[in-house]
Amino acid sequence: MRTVQWMGKHHVEVTNAPDPEIVNPHDAIVRVTLTAICGSDLHLYNGFIPTMKKGDVLGHEFMGEVVETGTAVHNLNRGDRVVVPFTIACGRCFFCKKDLWSLCDNTNPNAWMADMLYGESGSALFGYSHIYGGFSGGQAEYVRVPFADVGPIKVPENLSDEKVLFLSDIFPTAYMAAENCQIRGGDTVAVWGCGPVGLLAIKSAFMLGAGRVIAIDEIPERLQKAAQLGAEPIDFSFMDVLEVLKEWTGSRGPDSCIDAVGMEAHGWTPGAIYDRAKQSLMLETDRPNVLRQAIMCCRKGGVVSVPGVYGGLIDKFPIGAAFAKGLTLRMGQTHVHRFLKPLLERIESSEIDPSFVITHRMTLAEAERGYKIFQEKQDDCIKVVMTP
């Protein structure tokens, strides 16, 4: 089958790999009908995530048709149309049972690696390096899906692939980020990053009752899309985010802040330059420019919500400001399974159509170009979807 494989920094290739087969009793094999490139795939593309090997198949946002099931899968049949969560969860451990699916104990065969780096491993992910299990990803024609009795959700025929694909990752990610803000009716929410997750977070914040959403980015097309959703844009390439946010909110600051940017934050403020310098000297692994801003801007007693992604260590973290203002920080990998049903319902009732983030459609064979334009933000690219 054709797959998109990681070959090194800024280097992906579309090459053949053997078709997957059932390995464990709870597996299913899914024939992929639509897949996407995620912002977090760019961290892999840019060489920021360790434990990648040449030939690793990328991709964790995918959906398709069940073509085979293992002996212990009783809820799915051949031909079922499903969307698959990017986190692999067993459904039976302490964490899964607590609705903390992305913290599953039992799905990462390389848990020892994550144990070393983080203290304890969370769930495995599709197509996201060997620390997260080394599972073959969804930018391919077929995927072996473990615990198919727990993860995949069946989707109705009347909803197109583009409408439901993002249940796999970015819609639950954005929604969980907004939910974590504990929005009370009328609240002001500031969202850093108007990529696909940021845009869906803006929408989710309004769905959850926000009275006002402020969106921060530097790319004109992305700020435009944010404005179309009803957000007030701040272009940080010529506006001072701290000053403007404070002024717009009567000095109080937004009630909650969402960092939908993560470890590869842009910008040329003194703090950002410091981060880049340290990163090039390998003294810092992540660039927390946005996280610092969010903490500095958030109102007293507010929430800073971090869908991420962060991987390593950061420097000059304003813990004093966070303490002085009594902030709550909420973060982590998305508990996709928790949100599949409720968000599918919102799509079915036409409350939201997540496909609005899609700007580029191509075949899997064009993946190299897809990664390039997404990374360089060429051609007004916001989200790339691919058909195998």
Added chain:
Amino acid sequence: MNRNLKTALAVAGVATMGVAVYSQFQRRKYSGFKFKRSIIIDRPAKELYRFWRDVRNLPLLVEALQSVEPLNEIRTRWTMSSAAGLPITWEAELTSDRNDEMIGWRSVDGSVVETAGYVRFLPTVGGRGTLVRVALEYYPPAGYLGAGVTALFGRSPVFMVEQALRQFKQLFETGEIARAETRAEHPFAPVEKEFPGSVPSY
């Protein structure tokens, strides 16, 4: 006594003390390695004990462990693959066996790998399943003092025990051991246990 003899005796005395100190040091260095590791498994202690008590199950948990054969009521023969390729084998005896609570063992005298250990099955605070604790003591075989057991097996004993506990948990909580391969290269049929009423839906 002439000066040369005095010097010779002094040197001999120092040398003797040196050897005595050195061998003490060596013995302390060669006192073996001890460690404990534990994990929480959401299954009753009785089930976990029963699986572990049948030693033939243990190779399912340890990749390098080729087989464990019961020889009689208390003796077992262990065969592990080594990094060099040749299997290493030794025999062990049961030293304690408390139903649903604890199993202890010790390698017999003259074994190439000297090891002793136990596994305990304990209730957790709050009744959230069973705490499984493995304690292991081992002495590297002669010739491996420097490089240690890790060189012999390719993996450290700590790693192997941690992996074993993780796989034990996966097997008993989900009925399978997590594998990332896309092809069934190891076509062994895992002990498949479906636990009634335990598949939650979201």
